[in-house]
Amino acid sequence: MIKDNLKSITENIKAACEKSNRKLQDVKLIAVSKKQRLDVIKEAKDCGVNQFGENYVQELQEKYTSINNFDWHFIGHLQSNKAKVVAPMISMLHSLDRLSLAEKLNKALTHQLPVLVQVNVSGESSKEGVSPEQLSNFLKKLESYEHLQICGLMTMPPWAESAEDSRKYFAKLKTLLEKHKPELSRPELFKELSMGTSQDYPVAVEEGATYIRLGSVLLGQRK
Numbered sequence: 056m057i058k059d060n061l062k063s064i065t066e067n068i069k070a071a072c073e074k075s076n077r078k079l080q081d082v083k084l085i086a087v088s089k090k091q092r093l094d095v096i097k098e099a100k101d102c103g104v105n106q107f108g109e110n111y112v113q114e115l116q117e118k119y120t121s122i123n124n125f126d127w128h129f130i131g132h133l134q135s136n137k138a139k140v141v142a143p144m145i146s147m148l149h150s151l152d153r154l155s156l157a158e159k160l161n162k163a164l165t166h167q168l169p170v171l172v173q174v175n176v177s178g179e180s181s182k183e184g185v186s187p188e189q190l191s192n193f194l195k196k197l198e199s200y201e202h203l204q205i206c207g208l209m210t211m212p213p214w215a216e217s218a219e220d221s222r223k224y225f226a227k228l229k230t231l232l233e234k235h236k237p238e239l240s241r242p243e244l245f246k247e248l249s250m251g252t253s254q255d256y257p258v259a260v261e262e263g264a265t266y267i268r269l270g271s272v273l274l275g276q277r278k
């Protein structure tokens with residue numbers, strides 16, 4: 056089942072790469088495993104998926120302690136008081152959106168953690184993320200945290216009927232990446248774009264996604 060899903064997803068990514076003149080290996084797949092059973096997650100790993108994304112701290116803790124050698128990414132809203140428990144379990148945080156969180160994470164870490172800044176590209180008031188207007192200032196402040204490696208940007212576009220509706224938000228995130236890259240002290244690290252879900256990942260790949268975050272289309276419906 057997951058094997059078949061992965062096959063058609065890979066074909067779609069390939070097609071999107073061809074259309075946009077990109078390399079397949081530049082698009083990394085995160086299997087979003089929130090609310091999925093352990094056997095489903097293990098099946099995905101057996102099919103060759105090796106990076107998993109979680110949204111909830113307690114769920115991540117449970118999975119982290121019951122299965123070994125998984126590469127976990129945190130992609131959901133993270134409360135500052137949970138930074139300490141989450142930091143040692145993950146290889147990347149996709150949803151850094153507040154300085155208070157950066158502060159707590161930096162304190163909790165003893166190594167460098169790759170982080171992506173979540174941007175609210177649509178400006179919807181209900182959405183988490185730094186506004187495009189505040190991004191420059193936010194990045195400047197982040198640079199003072201020695202344990203955070205600023206590797207790029209992440210976004211969740213507003214809910215849309217059609218994937219094409221998300222294209223402009225993905226394009227905007229890429230524009231923001233290029234715009235702010237020269238402002239950073241290590242611009243060579245600032246190259247990741249985490250964007251695209253089951254709904255719209257082919258469009259996200261065409262617009263430059265380097266991480267796509269796929270849940271239901273890969274692992275099936277959530278509990």
Ligand SMILES: *Cc1c(COP(=O)(O)O)cnc(C)c1O
Nearest residue numbers: 087130252253254268269270271
């Ligand atoms: C749940 C979730 C996804 C995956 O959603 P699907 O529609 O199941 O692919 C991706 N990113 C974030 C931030 C999520 O919360």
